[in-house]
Amino acid sequence: MSRLVWLGRRLVHAFGLMLAVLVLNFVLVHLAPGDPADVIAGEMGGASAQVMAEIRAAYGLDRSIGEQLVRYLGHVLSGDLGFSFYFNRPVTALVFSRMGATALLVASAIVAALVLGTWLGVIAARRPRGVAAQLVAVFSVAGFAAPVFWTGMMFLLLFASYWPIFPVSGMENAGTPRVGFARVLDIAHHLVLPAMTLALIYLAQYSRQARTGMLTALAADYIRTARAKGLGETRVVYRHALRNALIPVITIAGLQFGQVLAGAVLVETVYSWPGLGRLAYESILRRDSPTLLGVLLGSSVMVIVANLLTDAAYRLADPRMRTQ
């Protein structure tokens, strides 16, 4: 019962938060100078006053912002994300067509950052004064400090131009699309650079976190006990110490999911990855508020799913969570 109450409360919070996000973003988009009619007129090569008025009337832009907001919220509450001003098609379909690509990119980045970051952290913690530890420290500071778009360009120059082992852009081969398993491989090949670019900044953070966690854990009494029992070093490090050291890493990863999504906007633009981030960027440039808000809603759903997964991961790493 208490669990249901907890869940219900969280849902109410999430709903309120989402509503606030919608209203805030709606207002922000409308505060920006120019409106979709300006954008469309610009792309048309100019338009008469009548056409401008028709565009504004067709999208309800001639009404007051309050009226537009109420109408929009009404639509959203009835499950209709509206019509994209720019692309002239339902936002729901548009968002769904892009969601998979972003989910793939972000999930790969997070998994890569978690696995590699933790591994580096463990290496650094096992010999805190060793050469490897120093290298990890330098790498994590640099990785954390480098802006995503810069890393993206550097990766492109290195691994797509100077040493072309990965494709430059897109999600799959455009000329002759592959099918079946060949397609999976093709997408994976295209995924490496964008996912690594996005992963790098978090990888750096997680390695620091894992290192600290490991140092604490390795100094704990139960590790001495484990060693005293005669357990092998690998088993001590990975089964006993790492499990505890992982908890803060998972916490941070879960909390940062939203930030990773934000980073995806830049990465998707640099690599022409056909995801939500690029759609968000393009809809800002075009003052396409229904699409932008649709993307933000879609992202919120992804964040909520990610939080649930984080909870599940806790339970896996820490048995105490299961009995609670």
Place this chain on the structure above:
Amino acid sequence: MTTSIGRRGVLAAAAGAAVAGPVQAQVDPRRGGTLVMVGATTRHVNPAIQSGTPAGLPGTQIFASPLRFDEKWNPQPYLAESWVLAADGKSLTLNLVKSAVFHDGAPITSADVAFSIGVIQKNHPFKTMLEPVESVETPDPHTAIIRMSRAHPAILLAMSPALCPILPKHVFGDGRDIMTHPANTAPVGSGPFRLTEFKPGESITLERFDRFFVPGRPYLDKIVMRIIADVPTQLLALEQQEVFYNPILSTLRDAERLAKQKHIQITDKGFEGIGALNWLAFNTAKKPLDDKRVRQALAYLSDRVRMLKVLQGGKVPQALTPIHPGSPLYTSEVNHFEYDLKKAEGLLDDAGYKKGADGVRFKITIDPIPGAVETTTGVAEFLRGQFKRAGVELELRTSPDFPTWASRVAGQEFDLAIDAVFNWADPVIGVHRTYLTRNIRKGIIWSNTQSYSNAKVDALLDQAAAEPDPAKRKAEYKEFQQIVVDDVPILFLHPFPYTQAAHAGLKNLPSSIWGPMSPWDELYWEASARR
């Protein structure tokens, strides 16, 4: 029942071409291959209701037009196998190719031409393009006669692929609003390629239309336009052979970088028709720019020769007049406003703007359109330094994106603006709009946002628009150019240094005056490089 008879009729009509067609296709070494290229984000692919390259590039592949043009501005047969412009210039008769069919197999008839011209006249942003058209008569299915209230020499260029796509009446004429018609993104076309997939903001896929009315064409099997937003990524993708064609590179710097690659060819051909000019616009309704002497002074200060040397390595020519240097109507016999600090200071003194105690005469702002540095903010920075020499302070107002800039300029809330504007081949289509007094329309971008008004210019433009005699017309436009250059509502900087970049194995890059904004039915892959 009727459809099957109709089909058979079409097949019979096409039989002449069909007999030779497949045999030719077998031996023609140019046939085949896929072209993956850089595309642009567009709302739809219907150029009948929108100008500009994003819709025009795919649109001219999907839809055929009555005429096409060669590299020397001569009209060539396309959907019209022949045409007659009446001696009084008041009617144009188009004799259509008889075997032509739409992508759904329905014949292309004069009724479709009449319908399309009606749609364009009513909905295309270029209102002057078909303004005098009164009716389109269709005496038989293969003859369309365009009747005009007066001579309208621009009518031939208005029949170009980018400006006059022929739409199927049975699809677009179903009574739904053309601006939001679903067929705008899923069209039944008349051109060499048919659209098979439209992924908004992502890609556009075209495939060869096997029953295209020009026998044996097109050569390519498939075209995939991939939308790559980031310019460095576009360049890298071309270098790494992920894309093979970029129809419009907007900076010389990018073209030079690509030209270093052995497998890439660059051409600057094919941009005369669009006639893109980069210019500095003056808000002539605002003080102190309402004074012609002030505008002339700023023109004398601008030193465009040095500007182009600094920003473009001296490789881009100057633009002197409202008409693109590639146009047959262009004249260079105008005031060149060569750099002259003394003259500029004299003019400013005469206008009553003396230097203050701080050495400053006045402060004005400049709004560059968002774009590549060397054509926008770079120009503004350069001008700031130049103007300062004569005590004119220039404040740079950059805009993060197009709508921000457009709302300022269209709203006439600017002093100076840097803008890139297209001629669209005939001055009636793309030049008049900037200078006619009656086109001062607040809130409308690329109208006469300068609020420029000169009765003599208005009269000249109206006269030239209806002048059937080419020599007289040329003289009228010459006088127009001389007056406008002297009045300085706009200081012309340079033609936009557009280039096309493609893989070296791609042959017959579109090089007519419309360049990439024309059908790519002759474009082919060299067999050894074919993809």
